[in-house]
Amino acid sequence: MALLEKWRDLxxxxxxxxxEKYIKAYFMKEQEAYxxxxxxxxxxxxxxxxxxxxxxxxxxEEVAGFVDxxxxxxxxxxxxxxxxxxxxxxxxxxxxxxxxxxLDAKASWLYNLPQWDEVLDKDIREQIKADYKRSKxxxxxxVGRNDACPCGSGKKYKKCCGA
Numbered sequence: 466m467a468l469l470e471k472w473r474d475l476x477x478x479x480x481x482x483x484x485e486k487y488i489k490a491y492f493m494k495e496q497e498a499y500x501x502x503x504x505x506x507x508x509x510x511x512x513x514x515x516x517x518x519x520x521x522x523x524x525x526e527e528v529a530g531f532v533d534x535x536x537x538x539x540x541x542x543x544x545x546x547x548x549x550x551x552x553x554x555x556x557x558x559x560x561x562x563x564x565x566x567x568l569d570a571k572a573s574w575l576y577n578l579p580q581w582d583e584v585l586d587k588d589i590r591e592q593i594k595a596d597y598k599r600s601k602x603x604x605x606x607x608v609g610r611n612d613a614c615p616c617g618s619g620k621k622y623k624k625c626c627g628a
Contacts, residue, residue: 494521497522514551528554535563537562540559611623
């Protein structure tokens with residue numbers, strides 16, 4: 466069974482209360498891993514899954530889960546289905562994407578880390594927050610009867626395509 470599959474299956478193999486306790490402990494490890502990545506933001510962190518598990522004080526399954534979470538924020542995404550203990554992992558992070566994705570995940574314990582001050586200045590983070598909020602605003606594409614017809618005829622919708 467692949468590492469990521471084992472990670473995702475943990476919730477089915479533990480009693481709910483035990484799993485909840487486990488996930489809380491994992492979130493602390495995850496936060497420490499992000500602190501490490503942010504503190505070393507000028508260096509690309511790489512190694513095998515086993516080496517990263519030692520660096521981040523995680524099991525190899527937890528590293529697979531961590532990589533799953535950070536994958537869309539990497540410059541080059543990792544093939545998660547093929548992750549094994551000896552798989553090489555390169556965590557070249559796009560920090561703007563990472564910050565945006567943390568906002569999207571509503572992970573305030575991560576996007577409020579003080580280490581962000583050294584990675585992205587406050588103005589850039591505020592701009593990313595504004596972009597994120599703007600992306601969540603619902604926009605209607607509905608054409609009103611008296612609006613200009615979207616076909617470009619110059620007529621009102623009700624007298625053109627809406628007739």
